[in-house]
Amino acid sequence: MGTGDYELLWGEADRPARGRPAGLSRERIVAEAVAIADTEGLQKVSMKHLAERLGSGVMSLYRHVPGKDELVLLMYDSLMAGPLPLPDADTWRETLRLWGFGVRELFTTHPWAIVVGTAERPMGPGEAGWVDAVIGRLTAVGMPPELALVSVLTVDCFVLGAVRPELGGGGEADLFQFLADPAMRARFPNLAPLASSESDAAMGDYFAFGLERVLDGLEHHIETSA
Amino acid sequence: MGTGDYELLWGEADRPARGRPAGLSRERIVAEAVAIADTEGLQKVSMKHLAERLGSGVMSLYRHVPGKDELVLLMYDSLMAGPLPLPDADTWRETLRLWGFGVRELFTTHPWAIVVGTAERPMGPGEAGWVDAVIGRLTAVGMPPELALVSVLTVDCFVLGAVRPELGGGGEADLFQFLADPAMRARFPNLAPLASSESDAAMGDYFAFGLERVLDGLEHHIETSA
DNA sequence: CGATCGCTGCGTATGCGATACGCTAATTAG
DNA sequence: CTAATTAGCGTATCGCATACGCAGCGATCG
Numbered sequence: 001m002g003t004g005d006y007e008l009l010w011g012e013a014d015r016p017a018r019g020r021p022a023g024l025s026r027e028r029i030v031a032e033a034v035a036i037a038d039t040e041g042l043q044k045v046s047m048k049h050l051a052e053r054l055g056s057g058v059m060s061l062y063r064h065v066p067g068k069d070e071l072v073l074l075m076y077d078s079l080m081a082g083p084l085p086l087p088d089a090d091t092w093r094e095t096l097r098l099w100g101f102g103v104r105e106l107f108t109t110h111p112w113a114i115v116v117g118t119a120e121r122p123m124g125p126g127e128a129g130w131v132d133a134v135i136g137r138l139t140a141v142g143m144p145p146e147l148a149l150v151s152v153l154t155v156d157c158f159v160l161g162a163v164r165p166e167l168g169g170g171g172e173a174d175l176f177q178f179l180a181d182p183a184m185r186a187r188f189p190n191l192a193p194l195a196s197s198e199s200d201a202a203m204g205d206y207f208a209f210g211l212e213r214v215l216d217g218l219e220h221h222i223e224t225s226a
Numbered sequence: 227m228g229t230g231d232y233e234l235l236w237g238e239a240d241r242p243a244r245g246r247p248a249g250l251s252r253e254r255i256v257a258e259a260v261a262i263a264d265t266e267g268l269q270k271v272s273m274k275h276l277a278e279r280l281g282s283g284v285m286s287l288y289r290h291v292p293g294k295d296e297l298v299l300l301m302y303d304s305l306m307a308g309p310l311p312l313p314d315a316d317t318w319r320e321t322l323r324l325w326g327f328g329v330r331e332l333f334t335t336h337p338w339a340i341v342v343g344t345a346e347r348p349m350g351p352g353e354a355g356w357v358d359a360v361i362g363r364l365t366a367v368g369m370p371p372e373l374a375l376v377s378v379l380t381v382d383c384f385v386l387g388a389v390r391p392e393l394g395g396g397g398e399a400d401l402f403q404f405l406a407d408p409a410m411r412a413r414f415p416n417l418a419p420l421a422s423s424e425s426d427a428a429m430g431d432y433f434a435f436g437l438e439r440v441l442d443g444l445e446h447h448i449e450t451s452a
Numbered sequence: 453c454g455a456t457c458g459c460t461g462c463g464t465a466t467g468c469g470a471t472a473c474g475c476t477a478a479t480t481a482g
Numbered sequence: 483c484t485a486a487t488t489a490g491c492g493t494a495t496c497g498c499a500t501a502c503g504c505a506g507c508g509a510t511c512g
Contacts, residue, residue: 010404018458018459018510020458020506020507020508021460021507021508022461046497046498047498047499047500048497048498051462056462057461057462057463058463058498059462059463059464059500060460060461062500062501063460064460067499067500111346114345115341115344118340118344119341123401123404128402128404128410128414129414132415132416135416135417136415136416139416145420146420149420153432153436154384154388154436154439156387157384157386157436158383158384158387159387160383161382161386161387162380164345175348175349178236178354188354188355188357188358190358190359190361191354193371194361194375206379210376210379210380210383213380213440213447214380214384215443216444218439218443220443221438243480243481243487244479244480244486244487245478245489246477246480246488246490247479247489248488249489250489272470274468283491284469284492285490285491286489293470294469
């Protein structure tokens with residue numbers, strides 16, 4: 001997944017006037033690929049499996065997408081082609097909070113997108129639309145555009161980094177399960193006391209905690225620099 | 227890369243007293259794989275290419291690592307088997323700041339690790355050692371353990387999310403290059419003014435800015451809850 | 453109204469990557 | 483020296499992405 005052209009993301013496909021009409025479409029292919037990734041994982045998205053789901057031949061897909069790498073980019077951007085997951089709010093802080101939770105929900109629903117989003121990739125129109133819209137909301141409630149951009153980026157960075165560990169199901173408990181071994185508790189003395197169940201309970205709302213800290217930081221910056 | 231056993235990460239390999247001595251070793255294999263990933267990208271790490279680099283047969287590798295997925299996990303954890311990239315500091319804030327910059331440098335040097343780190347995976351001994359050490363430093367300067375853990379996680383989340391966009395080389399400029407098209411500036415009116423060169427200069431220190439906001443947020447939390 | 457063109461659907465072939473199996477080689481314990 | 487034990491690795495298999503070329507279908511043109 002290099003930093004190639006991938007102008008396909010931005011290309012407008014105007015329907016050709018001649019020739020046999022298409023049974024497949026880029027939209028159908030991408031939608032089905034997303035469905036597979038959601039239910040079976042990104043690794044199960046193969047051109048073969050995808051073609052079977054669509055009732056078509058494998059090579060037919062290549063009439064509509066250049067290759068698998070590009071397909072994955074299209075899948076990712078298609079997530080952001082939908083409506084903005086952000087209710088109206090009266091303050092920049094509430095806007096960013098809702099944005100953070102909205103983005104978290106998106107990535108929780110589509111865990112495969114975390115890996116894609118973290119890889120080096122070009123920006124597609126869907127994502128650009130969302131960023132544009134969020135910045136519009138923030139400036140509408142009085143935030144300067146430059147600050148709005150870095151604020152959105154900061155929140156996004158936190159959310160993207162924070163969502164992944166939540167997916168294990170059991171919060172941090174699973175990650176630290178090696179601490180069940182006494183030898184390991186001796187080897188990592190600072191981690192050992194944190195493996196208790198009450199610490200685990202504190203972890204429960206870790207996402208909300210971290211997000212509020214980020215928002216606190218932005219608020220502090222606004223107050224001091226004003 | 228499921229959430230399998232992968233106990234190989236924690237297994238102690240004691241040298242067998244009998245049999246033919248090993249020419250290869252897990253360490254050499256993992257180190258060479260990291261070298262390939264650093265210079266040619268993670269996608270170029272194939273068992274075949276790796277074996278050629280090591281001057282061995284492909285199947286020989288399987289005597290030392292169970293499979294490629296596990297190899298990637300070992301590669302990732304090997305990054306954290308080295309010395310902690312964290313100088314001593316007198317305050318929790320300076321400790322976390324240095325930690326943030328240290329982690330950023332690590333992922334900048336090994337970009338492939340961002341994708342691995344963001345995927346669902348078990349924690350290895352190297353990573354556990356680092357987290358343990360950082361928490362030790364933070365508690366040493368007076369931070370409560372529970373808060374230290376969530377603080378480290380918050381900083382890590384931000385760093386992991388923030389490093390990726392920096393790797394394009396030209397900061398945000400590359401990501402937003404579609405704004406060169408006037409039609410796109412019209413389509414994304416809130417993004418358009420941010421594509422100017424001066425906004426881009428402001429982006430230059432985005433990482434430092436965002437990190438300070440996160441630290442501000444933690445500081446605010448500590449002051450208000452004390 | 454039929455020939456032709458432009459496009460889509462897709463079977464086949466190719467090549468690469470991961471890896472199971474089993475043979476061979478190198479040591480050392482007895 | 484012989485048996486036990488472990489490393490190195492050639493070969494075969496299987497899944498997957500994808501290049502190539504042919505065949506079918508509608509619309510346009512003579």
